[in-house]
Amino acid sequence: MTQRPPSPCSREGGFTLLEVMIALAIMAGVVFTVIGAVNYHLAIVERDRQETVAVLLARQKLAELDMEKNIPEKKEGTFAPARPEFTWEMTAAPTELANLRRMTLSVSWDNKKRSVALVRYLAP
Numbered sequence: 001m002t003q004r005p006p007s008p009c010s011r012e013g014g015f016t017l018l019e020v021m022i023a024l025a026i027m028a029g030v031v032f033t034v035i036g037a038v039n040y041h042l043a044i045v046e047r048d049r050q051e052t053v054a055v056l057l058a059r060q061k062l063a064e065l066d067m068e069k070n071i072p073e074k075k076e077g078t079f080a081p082a083r084p085e086f087t088w089e090m091t092a093a094p095t096e097l098a099n100l101r102r103m104t105l106s107v108s109w110d111n112k113k114r115s116v117a118l119v120r121y122l123a124p
Contacts (some may be wrong), residue, residue, distance in 0.1 A: 003004065014046070047114075050109060050110075050114070051114075051116060053083070053086070054086060054107040054109060054114075054116045055107075055116055055118070057079055057083060057086055057088070057107055057115060058088065058105050058106075058107045058117075058118045059118065061079075061088050061105055061107075062103075062105050062120055063085070064117060065090060065103070065105070066120075071090075071092050071101070071103065071122070072092065073091065073092055073093070074089070074090065074091050074092075074101060075089075075090045075120070076089040076090065085109050085110075086107055086108070086109045087107070087108050087109070087112070088105060088106065088107050088108075089105070089106045089108070090103060090104070090105045090106075091103070091104050092122070094106075099122070099123060099124055100117060100121055100122070100123055101122045101123075102120075102121055102122075103119070103120045103121070103122055104117055104118070104119050105118050105119075105120070
């Protein structure tokens with residue numbers, strides 16, 4: 001029985017250095033892409049959380065202002081001590097309809113770079 005010579009495709013030593021380096025480069029690209037996507041989505045989650053807090057604070061402040069008898073033309077303040085990073089500003093203005101006023105409450109945060117506003121119409 002004669003033995004055949006080993007084919008050029010069969011190797012006994014494992015992977016070459018070039019193959020390992022290419023695999024590591026591909027894996028590094030995938031890992032960095034995944035980390036970037038996770039960071040991006042975490043930033044979106046944080047922004048949405050802050051907007052939700054701002055809307056809830058605005059609704060709370062509107063409920064407090066509804067209890068007042070005489071609503072001034074303009075009023076402002078903060079939500080300290082619970083949320084000192086959020087500020088609010090309320091403006092009340094008449095509308096085209098008689099006896100109807102428009103009250104706008106704006107809540108700002110991040111040094112007034114971000115804000116949400118709620119509008120309510122008041123009748124006497």
